[in-house]
Amino acid sequence: MKTHNQxxxxxxxxxxxxxxxxxxxxxxxxxxxxxxxxxxxxxxxxRFFEMGIGEANMTSFAAGxxxxxxxxxxxxxxxxxxxRSFDQIRQAISIPKLNVKIVGSSAGLSDxxxxxxxxxxxxxxxxxxxPNMTVLAPADGIETGKMVRKMVEYDGPVYLRLNxxxxxxxxxxxxxxxxxxxxxIKDGSDFVxxxxxxxxxxxxxxxxxxxxxxxxxxxxxxxxxxxxDEEQIKEFTTIVKGIVTAEEHSLIGGLASTISYILRGNxxxxxxxxxxxxxxxxxxxxxxxxxxxxxxxxxxxxxxxxLSQG
Amino acid sequence: MTISELEKIARKLRLNVIRMIGVGQKxxxxxxxxxxxxxSVLYFHRMKHDPENPDWPERDRFILSKGHAALIQYAxxxxxxxxxxxxxxxxxxxxxxLQGHPDMKTTPGVEGNTGSLGQGLSMACGxxxxxxxxxxxxxxxxxxGDGEIAEGQIWEAxxxxxxxxxxxxxxxxxxxxxxxxxxxxxxxxxNPLVEKWRSFGWHVADIDGxxxxxxxxxxxxxxxxxxxxxxxxxxxxxxxxxxxxENVVAFHNGELTQEQFDMACREFTKKTEIS
Numbered sequence: 001m002k003t004h005n006q007x008x009x010x011x012x013x014x015x016x017x018x019x020x021x022x023x024x025x026x027x028x029x030x031x032x033x034x035x036x037x038x039x040x041x042x043x044x045x046x047r048f049f050e051m052g053i054g055e056a057n058m059t060s061f062a063a064g065x066x067x068x069x070x071x072x073x074x075x076x077x078x079x080x081x082x083x084r085s086f087d088q089i090r091q092a093i094s095i096p097k098l099n100v101k102i103v104g105s106s107a108g109l110s111d112x113x114x115x116x117x118x119x120x121x122x123x124x125x126x127x128x129x130x131p132n133m134t135v136l137a138p139a140d141g142i143e144t145g146k147m148v149r150k151m152v153e154y155d156g157p158v159y160l161r162l163n164x165x166x167x168x169x170x171x172x173x174x175x176x177x178x179x180x181x182x183x184x185i186k187d188g189s190d191f192v193x194x195x196x197x198x199x200x201x202x203x204x205x206x207x208x209x210x211x212x213x214x215x216x217x218x219x220x221x222x223x224x225x226x227x228x229d230e231e232q233i234k235e236f237t238t239i240v241k242g243i244v245t246a247e248e249h250s251l252i253g254g255l256a257s258t259i260s261y262i263l264r265g266n267x268x269x270x271x272x273x274x275x276x277x278x279x280x281x282x283x284x285x286x287x288x289x290x291x292x293x294x295x296x297x298x299x300x301x302x303x304x305x306x307l308s309q310g
Numbered sequence: 311m312t313i314s315e316l317e318k319i320a321r322k323l324r325l326n327v328i329r330m331i332g333v334g335q336k337x338x339x340x341x342x343x344x345x346x347x348x349x350s351v352l353y354f355h356r357m358k359h360d361p362e363n364p365d366w367p368e369r370d371r372f373i374l375s376k377g378h379a380a381l382i383q384y385a386x387x388x389x390x391x392x393x394x395x396x397x398x399x400x401x402x403x404x405x406x407x408l409q410g411h412p413d414m415k416t417t418p419g420v421e422g423n424t425g426s427l428g429q430g431l432s433m434a435c436g437x438x439x440x441x442x443x444x445x446x447x448x449x450x451x452x453x454x455g456d457g458e459i460a461e462g463q464i465w466e467a468x469x470x471x472x473x474x475x476x477x478x479x480x481x482x483x484x485x486x487x488x489x490x491x492x493x494x495x496x497x498x499x500x501n502p503l504v505e506k507w508r509s510f511g512w513h514v515a516d517i518d519g520x521x522x523x524x525x526x527x528x529x530x531x532x533x534x535x536x537x538x539x540x541x542x543x544x545x546x547x548x549x550x551x552x553x554x555x556e557n558v559v560a561f562h563n564g565e566l567t568q569e570q571f572d573m574a575c576r577e578f579t580k581k582t583e584i585s
Contacts, residue, residue: 025443046443049474057466060429064436067371067422068444072436088463091426092433096414 003166004141007105010162011036013148014073018044021152025070027051027058034164035075035105055080059088059102066098071152077111078104078161082123093157094132101151102127103160107137108197108248109275109293110164112286119280120161125253127159128226134179135225137161139200140170143223146177154179161197163248165286168201170221180227182236188218191304192240194233194259196222199246199273199295206300217304222255230262237263242307243270246300248290250275271303311355313522319389320350320522324551325578326385330401330408333571340561342382344486344519344546345453351525352451353386361391364418370448371421371437375430376455376484377411378563383420384408392419428461430454431481435471438479438539453482457489459500465510471539472511480532481541484519486548490562503543512541519544553577 018024018040027049032038041048049065051058055076062072074081081104082089093100104123111118127135136151136158138144144162151158170185171177185200186207193203200221207217220236222228237243243263247255256272263270275293283289290296311319324346331337353359357370374383381401388395393407401408407416411425421437424430434452441448454464471479483503487494494500507514513535517524525544532540548562549555552574555564566574 025440049439051470052466052473054463054466054470056429056463057432057435057470060432060463061436061439061467061470063422064373064433064438065440067433067437068440070440070443087426088429088432092423092429096423 001168003168005166006138006141006144006162007034007036007164009141009144010103010148011039013145015039015043017149017152018047021071023070024152025049025065025072027062027072027074029053029055029058029076029080031076031105035103037075055084056088059085060092062100063088063092063098066100071099071101073101073103075103075105077118078107078120078123079118082120082126082159086126089157090130094130097132097156099155099157101158101160103162105162106164107161108163109280109289110286112283112289115282116279121250121275121280122253123161124225124249128253128258132157134158134227136179136223137196137225138223139197139221140167142169142173143171143177146171147223150177150179163198167198170200170204180224180229182224182229182232183221185219185221186217188216189239190216191242191244191307192218192220192236193244193246193300193304194220194222194255195246196225196255197248199248202295202297203246203300205297206304209297209301210304215304215308222259225255225258228258228262233259233262237266237268240268242304243268244273244300244303244307245270246273248275248295250277252277269307271307273299273303316347316350316355316522319354320346321551321578323350323382323385323389325575326388326398327381328552328566328571328574328578330381330384330398331566333566333568336563336565338378338381338563339552339555340488340548340558341376341379341455341484341486343550343552343555344484344548345379345382346550347520347522348453348482348484348525348544349382349386351522351529353390355526356529357451358448361419364392368446368448371434371441371450373422373424373430373434373437373450373452374412375424375434375452376427376458377424377430379453380410380412383412384417387417387419390419393417427455427458428463431464431467432470434479434481435467435474435476438476439474442476442478449478449480451480451482453484456483456485456487456494456500456503459483460498468507468510468512475537476539477536479539480529481539483541483543484546485543486546488548488557488559488562492559507541507543512539515540515542517542517544519546520550551578
């Protein structure tokens, strides 16, 4: 299967958009080689602001730039983008709905070696709770590119969550991305898995195994956590006997919370797969860490089997 | 505008701060009154702006980083004609255009949302950088407090401004020496200020923040300096102009009794020849 790296696609898309939109400015907190904003920096040094290791100042500075008509992208690891700059995002950007895009790179557990301090298990929860904020978590590189373009077209604050590693291509090249919509990856009639980020490809793998065993599973990529088309989510659950949510994030405040809130009272059993209220830790590779936290194909498979047994 | 005219406006703005606070409601009296002359000079002498056209692209920008002093900005905006004077009496009422802290979405003339201390200077830096990118001659004026600069982000912004040589940025530091719970020097001493700002690469002026001539003089001095950001350390008196409130910590965010309200109004009405 072909793969893309979300960070690489983000950097390349930002560069392309920089040519079309002369008012895009990019701010960096000394992680440009990792967040891939160096691509923009090389082409447009005058519209690139190295802010040093100071995320709070970078975020408020971006607010100031947007007040002069710029579309400002701030960049850092997700844990700092959402955590360290929370108050700046809330006060100066979200209250007046300024046109600042906050990009959280190396999100979730994807910075596997650096441990709990660098792994964001709660960034979506933090950003979702802020009024006026749009929260996006793409499943692959193709969706990332389409999303970044839509972020620029949308006038207002957006939080974008990116994985560090190469991810399998899932999003159809010819499909238009619309903020707020969820995307059917595979149809099925017995169960539905709502997933985002890296967990979409894992849900698809589980669904393909189950298909061979005669269990029909629908897989939906819920990459827009806010806004979210609630009616569309409800429609995806018609006919099915059970629901699984799968996310590389705490079960508190992320996809599980979003979906179970939308579907409250509908009586369909739901099993959430995600990180159970604990911090990350270091590991020698990403897969090992995902397994430790139960973010696996097997866990999704088992959850559906459990639902099918009633 | 002449010095005496600006002095008169400063007194009028103070009177309207008193009117906004009224009786029996908390309001940031002290830190608003310490800024009256500086705000008067900026809005009625110095800044390019047009109340008829608040979004005029060539305007200078103003960010009140110490957002709790919103009342003095509201008084200035009303006096300049950004909204009807009656609005000031509805301040902080449910649905009013004047919020407890500056809100650009509800108040014409407010350029950015402040109130969480320490952030406005970074915003002002971003605005200065954005205007320079657009090759505009507009300047950015920002007011910070001496208590506020305990916030680390102020010093991040101080480094940014000099690193990017933002010479279109002029900051006033309202050195009224008091913060919410006591004297700045006793609570969390932010001195020495001249040395600190100089070492961060800024041009520093040190003036009496209630002397119109010194304020305008410091701004003219700033005009001569290029290649670095500028800060005017303004020695001020918290609660300035209200006899019972000067240098009194309780009026950082205090209530007025009817008697105090009447007394303050009388003091100003007499001085300003307005009713």
